[in-house]
Amino acid sequence: MHTPHRSLVRALVSAACTAALGAGLLAGTGTATAAAPSAPQLTAGSKVVGYFTEWGTYDRKYYVKNIETSGSGAKLTHINYAFGNVTGGKCAMGDSYAATDRAYTAAESVDGVADTWDQPLRGNFNQLLKLKKKHPGLKVLWSFGGWTWSSGFGEAAKNPAAFAQSCYDLVKNSKWAGVFDGIDIDWEYPNACGNTCDTSGREAFKNLMAALRAKFGSSNLVTAAITADATSGGKIDAADYAGAAPYVDWYNPMTYDYFGAWDAKGPTAPHSPLNSYSGIPKANYHSAATIAKLKGLGIPASKLLLGIGFYGRGWTGVTQAAPGGTATGPAAGTYEQGIEDYKVLKTKCPANGTVGGTAYAKCGSDWWSYDTPATIATKMTYKNQQGLGGTFFWELSGDTANGELIKAIN
Numbered sequence: 001m002h003t004p005h006r007s008l009v010r011a012l013v014s015a016a017c018t019a020a021l022g023a024g025l026l027a028g029t030g031t032a033t034a035a036a037p038s039a040p041q042l043t044a045g046s047k048v049v050g051y052f053t054e055w056g057t058y059d060r061k062y063y064v065k066n067i068e069t070s071g072s073g074a075k076l077t078h079i080n081y082a083f084g085n086v087t088g089g090k091c092a093m094g095d096s097y098a099a100t101d102r103a104y105t106a107a108e109s110v111d112g113v114a115d116t117w118d119q120p121l122r123g124n125f126n127q128l129l130k131l132k133k134k135h136p137g138l139k140v141l142w143s144f145g146g147w148t149w150s151s152g153f154g155e156a157a158k159n160p161a162a163f164a165q166s167c168y169d170l171v172k173n174s175k176w177a178g179v180f181d182g183i184d185i186d187w188e189y190p191n192a193c194g195n196t197c198d199t200s201g202r203e204a205f206k207n208l209m210a211a212l213r214a215k216f217g218s219s220n221l222v223t224a225a226i227t228a229d230a231t232s233g234g235k236i237d238a239a240d241y242a243g244a245a246p247y248v249d250w251y252n253p254m255t256y257d258y259f260g261a262w263d264a265k266g267p268t269a270p271h272s273p274l275n276s277y278s279g280i281p282k283a284n285y286h287s288a289a290t291i292a293k294l295k296g297l298g299i300p301a302s303k304l305l306l307g308i309g310f311y312g313r314g315w316t317g318v319t320q321a322a323p324g325g326t327a328t329g330p331a332a333g334t335y336e337q338g339i340e341d342y343k344v345l346k347t348k349c350p351a352n353g354t355v356g357g358t359a360y361a362k363c364g365s366d367w368w369s370y371d372t373p374a375t376i377a378t379k380m381t382y383k384n385q386q387g388l389g390g391t392f393f394w395e396l397s398g399d400t401a402n403g404e405l406i407k408a409i410n
Helices: 064-069 096-101 123-134 146-156 160-171 204-216 241-247 287-296 342-348 373-385 404-409
Strands: 047-053 078-087 090-092 139-145 182-186 221-226 250-253 305-309 311-316 339-341 353-355 358-363 366-370 390-394
Touching: 047 064, 047 404, 064 123, 078 123, 078 146, 078 182, 078 221, 090 160, 096 123, 139 146, 139 160, 139 221, 146 204, 160 182, 160 204, 182 204, 204 221, 204 241, 221 241, 250 287, 250 305, 287 305, 287 373, 305 373, 311 342, 339 342, 342 366, 342 404, 358 373, 373 390, 373 404, 390 404
Parallel strands: 047 078, 047 390, 078 139, 139 182, 182 221, 221 250, 305 390
Antiparallel strands: 078 090, 311 339, 311 366, 353 358, 358 366
16 A cells, blocks of 8 residues: 555445455766766666655655665665645646755755755755766656545546646656656556545556556656456456556556555454465465466566565554464554554564565564565565566665665665
């Protein structure tokens, strides 16, 4: 699930959407006699895409500067800036103050230079420009939708060309020229249920992506985060993802949030299993099943990235250490019940077991599952074996201050 407001309670949706997939939930300068280096030519498997959340600059105090100080800036190939809104059939700003207006102090700024009151662009967008200056090969995409703002895609699907035009005009606005290298669509979910239920029809997603490609052209990136629900008749089947594949540079299947404390009493299960395991609560609710289904539809492996969560999902009231135990509800989290950043969990509740290719931990009566550097290494082996286009993750602020998880991806 990609959500701008983590206080959303996923349980509200499950009654209305019986087939819901968990929460659904993503460089040098030239000289006078030498040309500046061009962006690196990426081969299959080398993309590393991290989500940066617009709202994370508030209570989390995670700034663009932290991408640099953690070492992540040198390891990322792409950043997905989350989220722009979708409303009235058009792309729209999410939080314009955070994006373009907030004045950064010298201590908060990527390059140590404070914003001035009269400069034409401040906020996250200006900080991203500074980060790109340090890493000329780094690309940034503006992501639209997410869990909270996907309800607007139904209206957008009625006139794909008008939607695409509005997105292009916003993404390529001259006020922030140079920030964005394309667009990412996080529609949760076409012709299926997420925070709301969409009834646009099976062809709507393909038509929307075709219109975006036509407008943005071949010089800009067009990508999409998509469902990981590989069950028969599930969300992958609800939309023509294979038909839309020729129009996207790659897909980000959200191979996390398969299980979580929206099922308040359990059974406990890792939210991002790589493979099936004995006792898994639902068949085909794991990353390998998702990738196999998408490849089976004819989507090239090089257009599929493996999703990693930089956070854990947890329950409380659990007595059993192994997966499959009962619970009394979600474990306490810093920002929302049932979810916590890796950087907190690694100390708060260290992993003491693995199942299905990911880690779990029991501390007191709490039970958590999350990826560690070791389990990410296992997933990277799988990614390479499958010939996937790379890796993406939700989201940057969940990592440690020195970038433990992104280092494991690399």
